[in-house]
Amino acid sequence: MVQVSYPGVYVQEVPSGVRTITGVSTSIAAFLGRASKGPIDKAVRLLSYADYERAFGEPHPQSDLADSVRMFFANGGTNCYVVRLAPGATPAVVTLRSLVPVPPGQAVLVAIAKAAGTWGNTVRMEVDYDTPNPDESFNLRVIQEEGGSVVQTESFTGLTMNPSSSRFAPSFVTQSSSLVDLELAAAMGSATDSGSFINTLANSFAGFSASRRPLRNPLTDPAGATDGAGIQAALNALFAGGETSFDISVNGSSYVTVDLSIAPALPATIAGIAGNIESKINDMLATLSPAPTVSVSLGTNVAGFGRFIEITAGNGDESAVRVRRAAANDIAGALMLGVDQGGIEKPRWSNFRPAPTASLMRLGDPTTPGDIGFANDVLTIDQNAITQITINGTNVALNTADFNIQTTAGTDPWYMNASGDSAVTGDNDGIREKLRIIARAINAEPDLGFQAEVWGYHLAVLATNGALGNEPTTLSTGTAAFDATLQTNVRQYSLGQDVGDFTTNGSPGTPGGNPTAGAYQGSEANQTGMHALDPVDLINLMVIPGDRDVTESVMNSVWGPVSVYCQRRRAFLLVDPPPSWTDSNGRPQVVQDTGLINQLRATMVKDHAAVFYPRLKYNARGLIKTIGPAGAIAGLMARTDGSRGVWKAPAGIEAGIRDIVGVNLELTDRENGVLNKKGVNCIRVLPNGIVNWGARTLDGDDDFGSEWKYISIRRLALMIEESLYRGTRWAVFEPNDEPLWANLRLNVGAFMNSLFRQGAFQGSSPTEAYYVRCDASTTTQNDRNLGIVNVEVGFAPLKPAEFVVIKIQQMAGQIET
Structure with missing residues (x-):
């Protein structure tokens, strides 16, 4: 007003x-049966047969489900739901172990096939640490094969084991993958239990950042004196050259700039120097709210080389320490401090990553900041002189195209590792680039037969000659034989079985038993079986394809409950003829014994169902097989609805059945006459093709006198009822x-x-x-x-x-x- x-x-x-x-759709079909893969007891919407292949894989050898769906689409269907039945099936499972402790490692992640069945035994996984921070994150590649060919691949990059991260592996992969779920292994505790995985520091180490270039004095002395005065002199020399500052973030805080040259001056003892650096860092962190803290040490003296700076988180969740170069007067590059400079940055929980599927170089325990794993012997890789390395007696060339690490370009080659630093050498002067060259060379050598994942993983970069400001051309990894540093792992983890040292508790997927009457009927409370369709807004046609392991007696006990369900959903049930309707000579026994028809419809809601006879012949990948006609008839009904309307009977010379090569028996006119009067719809071979030649419901027996005698009338009434039901809701209240x-x-x-x-x-x-x-x-x-x-x-x-x-x-x- x-x-x-x-x-x-x-x-x-x-x-x-x-x-x-608005009139509702009239030809949305629903199919129930066994499939090779896919979710169980869940209605999956399909808009083409290609959708079926993606969701449910190859046809199940004993079930007609796949071919019934194929015939539905071939005959004009456009929209259907499929519910996979697999009573008692189990999924393929395998548990992945971490790298530490030294094998077999700790059980960290359980990989479970997305759905039960033997298909999960064909799923493989590859893990690598080839990420921007190889000490923190990992990549996972999931591969599914069928018949020796890869049919689906999923890649997940930058995963972590940090439960507060948006890329926390169990959550991210489970939500994103259509092939596998990831769960924490039992030994890991619960990612949702505040008392176990997330908040128990004992489950992991405190995050730390460690430099990769040792401090020594004098700078030109290869012996690298490591007393407090020597370290003091080494740092003061850097300060004198204007290299004084770096940026630091702790536990995910904002970055602050730390200047090591400000007062107080460095003392002349190892403990004093560490305390001085620690105080200056914590003074800057104190400007943040909440204020994180760190502890600093100069690590263990490495004879002949020097000491490494180690910065460890000291409060809060102790999740990480991250260092980057300062905008001016940077010292992080000279010390190789921070991951971008080639340093080690191990966040908390990174030790729970699954081991890479590769042969990898491991030196020391990654959970301990000071343990970077030096051995008595030294393997030297000289970028100027080396021509090859020898692994297990096999020579791997490092001085030829594609795998050449020799170069003389650049003035500070050991930390030229970012793209664009050295176009002359193809960005191959940096630490990770050299290691990637070595890894690619090993992987490309057919005689070795394994992968190498050596870049960025616990490799100590130590100078054996030259000055700190002009780093030499030698990389020392700590062992005399290169293959002694390699720990062999498999190329791929396999669901369902244990392979290599880093998997356990592998259990293959099982297909489950034959569908029972209970499996078809399911549970309304649990939404299984036919009740898996309960969440679906609208279905119009119901088809239960044949299964060679399901007996006729089981199917006869299923038709009644399914027809009641169709009545409740305003849907129509399409029934395949039972095997007993055809005798051993291939003739219609049902014509001689029409009581078989009464046995079929005895428990059914007769006006909501129709039966079609005989079975169809079709080409199943080169073999001629027979199949019940219900799937093809559902597609024919969809085609007729679209071209003429639901009130047109899906029969007549226009009702040709596609994608078939014949019928398993040809009915005569008189046989057709007997069956038609009993409400059986016959499929006939006529001069113009194979057509559906009947349009009666199971209530269409001439002796019944039902007003729902014809399929078209019943389906038109169902469409009107559903349309008015939906279209008049506005009137409530x-x-x-x-x-x-x-x-x-x-x-x-x-x-x-x-x-x-x-x-x-x-x-x-x-x-x-x-x-x-x-x-x-x-x-x-x-x-x-x-x-x-x-x-x-x-x-x-x-x-x-x-x-x-x-x-x-x-x-x-x-x-x-």
Whole structure:
């Protein structure tokens, strides 16, 4: 109501009361049966047969499900749901171990096939640490094979074991993958239990950052004196050259800049120097809220080389220490401190990463900042002089195209590791680049037969000659034989079995038993079996394809409950003929014993179901097999609905069945006549092709006299019921009086008139074709007191011309009277 306040013109929009009722879809099919893979007891929507292959894989050898769905789409279907049944099936499982402790490592992640069945035994996984921070994150590649060919690949990069990260591996992979779920192994505790995995520091080490270039004095002395005064002199020499600052972040905080040259000056003892650096870092971190803290040490003296700076988180969740170069006067590059400079940065929980599927170089325990794993012997890789390395007696060339580590370019080659630093050498002067060259060379050598993953993983970069400011061309890894530093692992982990040192508790997937009546019926409470369709908004056709391991008696016990379910969902059940309907000579036993028909429909809601006979022949990948016709008929109904309307019987010369090569028996006219009167729809071979030649429900026996004799009438009524049910919900809680009744008559009448104009009803005028009543005669005062409004809708359906009778009469001649 417009509130008028001043003289003038007011405009008010008045609702018209028109609420358009849209006819629902009439040909959404639902299929239940066994498949080779895919989710169990879950309705999966498919819009093509290619969707079926992606979701459910190759056809199950004993089930007709896949080929029934294929025939549905081939005959005109466009939309269906498939529910996979696999009672008692189990998924393929394997548990992945970490690198530490030294093998077998700790069980960290359980990989479980996304759905039960033997298909999971074909799933493989590859793990690598080839990430921007190889000490923190990892990549996972999941591969599924069928028939020796890769059919699906998924790649997940930058995963972590940090439970607060958005790329926490168990959560991220489980939510993103269609092949596997990842769970924490039992020994890891719960990622949701505040008392176990997340908050128990004992489950991991405190995050730390360690330099990779040792401090020594004098800078030109290869012996590398490591007393406090020597370290003091080494750092002061860097300060004198203007290298004083670095940026640091602790536990994910903002970065702050630390200047090591400010007062107080460095003392001359190892402990004093560490305390001095620690105080300067913590002073800057104190400006943050909350304020993290760190502890600093100069590590263990490495004879002949020096000491390494180690910065470890000291409070909070102790998750990480990250160092980057300062905008000015940077010292991080000279010390190789921070991952971008080639240093080691191990966040908390990184020791729980699964071991890489490769042969990798491991030196020391990554959970201990000072243990970077030096051995007595030294392997030297000289970028200027080395031509090859020898592994297990096999020579791997390092001085030829693609794998050449020799170079003389650059003035500080050991930390030129970022793209663009050295275009002359193809960015191959940096630490990780050299290691990648070595790894690629090993992987490319066919005689070795394994992968090498050596870049960025616990490799100590130690100078054996030259000055700190002009790092030499020698990389020492700590052992005399290169293969002694390699720990062999498999190329791929396999679901369902243990392979190598880094998997355990592998259990293969099992296919489950044969579908039982209980498996088809399922549980409404658990939404299994046919009740897996409960969450689906609308289904119109139900098909249960045959299964060679399911007996006729089991199927006969299934039809009744399924037909009741269809009645409740306003859907229509399409039934395949039982094997007993055809005798051993390939002739229709059902013609001789029509009691078989009564046995089939004894427990069924007869007006919501129809049976089609005989079985169809089709080409199954080069073999001629037979299949029940229900899937093809569902597609035919969809095609007929789209071209003519649901009120047109899906039968006649236009009702050709596609994607088949014949029928398993050809019925005669007289056999067809017997079966048609009993409500059996026959598929006939006619001169124009193989067609459906029947349109009766199982209530269409001539002896029954049912008003729901024909499929088209029943399905038209179901469509009207569902459309009106959905299209009149707006009336709930509206005032129950004549304005509401008039609106209901208007909207329902408009919907029925649109069907009449499309030719859905008998009659030459709307009054002959349908009526809509909603007034005081349909809704009494008592109904209104109870909150009830009654709408009565009647229609005159079109019945199919099942028998065309042509009368011919001879004219006796012209007789004048």
